[in-house]
Amino acid sequence: MEKPVRVKILDHEYLIRGDEDEEQIQEIAEFVNDKFKEIRDNTEKLSEKKAAILAAFHIASEYFQLQKERDNMILDIQSRAQSLNFQIDSIIR
Helix, strand or coil, X not given: CCCCEEEEEXXXXXXXXXXXXXXXXXXXXXXXXXXXXXXXXXXXXXCHXXXXXXXXXXXXXXXXXXXXXXXXXXXXXXXXXXXHHHHHHHHHC
């Protein structure tokens, strides 16, 4: 694990320790901070705790959507590869 990286999320500083390099940790913190601000700016009188839960939910939702898209892309690539293999086999024979 790398040394802790100081990040700022909603005017609070945190020390984050992770396997990623400092630049990536800062990028992730900025993404989380932006998501937090987006939630806070679009809702009135929402506590920080509730904003954090909503931000986490939105981030998780985006993550699951990307996973689904990746899985569909993998299936499409596998299907195309199988089709190409059949075409190659038919030409060779």
